[in-house]
Amino acid sequence: MERSLGVAVIGAGITGLTVADRLVKAGRDVRIFDKSPANGGRISSRGTCNGDFDHGAPEIQVSNPEFDTFLNGLGAISDGNGSRFGAPRMRSLFDPLSDHFNISSEVEVTAIDRESRGWIVRTASGRSFAHYHTVIVTIPAPQAANIIRACQPDLAAELDQVKMQPVWTCLVEFTEKLDLPGKVNGGGTVMRADRMSAKPAREDEREAWVIHMRPEFASDETFADPAVMAPIILDAFGENYGIELPDVAYLNAHRWRYAFAEEPLGVPFAGDPTAGLLVGGDWTLGARAQDGYESGGAMAQAILSREIVNV
Numbered sequence: 001m002e003r004s005l006g007v008a009v010i011g012a013g014i015t016g017l018t019v020a021d022r023l024v025k026a027g028r029d030v031r032i033f034d035k036s037p038a039n040g041g042r043i044s045s046r047g048t049c050n051g052d053f054d055h056g057a058p059e060i061q062v063s064n065p066e067f068d069t070f071l072n073g074l075g076a077i078s079d080g081n082g083s084r085f086g087a088p089r090m091r092s093l094f095d096p097l098s099d100h101f102n103i104s105s106e107v108e109v110t111a112i113d114r115e116s117r118g119w120i121v122r123t124a125s126g127r128s129f130a131h132y133h134t135v136i137v138t139i140p141a142p143q144a145a146n147i148i149r150a151c152q153p154d155l156a157a158e159l160d161q162v163k164m165q166p167v168w169t170c171l172v173e174f175t176e177k178l179d180l181p182g183k184v185n186g187g188g189t190v191m192r193a194d195r196m197s198a199k200p201a202r203e204d205e206r207e208a209w210v211i212h213m214r215p216e217f218a219s220d221e222t223f224a225d226p227a228v229m230a231p232i233i234l235d236a237f238g239e240n241y242g243i244e245l246p247d248v249a250y251l252n253a254h255r256w257r258y259a260f261a262e263e264p265l266g267v268p269f270a271g272d273p274t275a276g277l278l279v280g281g282d283w284t285l286g287a288r289a290q291d292g293y294e295s296g297g298a299m300a301q302a303i304l305s306r307e308i309v310n311v
């Protein structure tokens with residue numbers, strides 16, 4: 001078992017990175033765990049043999065000036081209409097952060113336990129990390145409930161109330177340009193679709209698109225094979241916008257199991273700072289990155305104001 005002191009943050013999405021940033025700046029010792037190889041969570045881009053696709057959040061809408069400053073610090077590009085982007089891909093915002101934070105990537109946390117000396121973080125590989133003053137869980141509510149259920153059943157039951165919706169996403173490169181604007185909003189079963197090259201500061205010759213379907217579209221688990229779903233989504237896209245689609249050079253799909261909260265928690269975090277366990281994420285306040293930022297900020301403030309963290 002590895003020995004440590006300080007704060008463990010589970011999840012390197014916008015919520016986890018925000019809370020970590022505030023605590024590190026306040027002089028706290030923070031270690032972040034994320035099961036993915038890359039930071040950013042659902043603000044995500046997939047690298048393929050046909051280039052990158054922003055298959056997570058297509059943009060970040062900003063109305064909170066502090067969030068704007070935070071994103072500017074990450075090099076976000078503005079479109080002049082209230083949205084911010086990473087360039088050359090959304091995930092670029094988070095690429096350099098490994099140098100600034102102590103991040104353990106590709107480490108899946110399976111449970112946390114409480115001992116008299118502090119919290120233990122248990123991982124899928126069987127390795128454990130101890131003892132933390134505080135654990136901050138910043139993953140989607142259903143996943144958070146799973147890892148805390150054994151030690152905090154009441155808190156897990158609270159999180160069980162937050163239902164999250166799935167979204168199917170299609171990644172496609174066409175061989176010819178579509179007669180559509182760079183961003184098209186909902187039509188029928190399609191929630192929105194974006195041409196990758198239409199985002200600011202992109203040098204992209206491809207006719208590459210990412211299509212997000214509405215949560216109601218094919219949320220049944222039995223239709224979870226991306227190879228089957230990709231052409232179905234493509235047909236729906238063409239039909240919804242009344243266009244005949246050209247041939248494709250690349251086609252894939254991704255299912256976001258926990259894309260959006262159906263009904264947010266209503267407060268910026270759950271748990272108890274004095275007990276050293278907090279759970280937050282976008283799903284506490286809404287369904288957007290700014291909600292995650294505000295949840296992360298509220299958790300940091302709650303911890304620092306109670307001065308319960310090891311200095």
Ligand SMILES: Cc1cc2nc3c(=O)[nH]c(=O)nc-3n(C[C@H](O)[C@H](O)[C@H](O)COP(=O)(O)OP(=O)(O)OC[C@H]3O[C@@H](n4cnc5c(N)ncnc54)[C@H](O)[C@@H]3O)c2cc1C
Nearest residue numbers: 011013014015034035041042057108109281282288289292
């Ligand atoms: C299709 C789609 C479209 C969207 N569109 C927009 C939009 O237009 N504008 C907008 O602002 N937002 C949008 N969002 C929402 C936005 O992406 C989220 O609000 C935001 O990314 C949530 O950040 P988070 O840090 O709370 O959670 P996440 O980004 O989900 O981060 C959680 C992190 O925890 C990690 N993790 C999970 N389980 C474990 C575990 N057991 N152990 C270790 N690590 C774990 C994950 O790998 C992930 O990195 C969209 C999301 C999706 C999916």
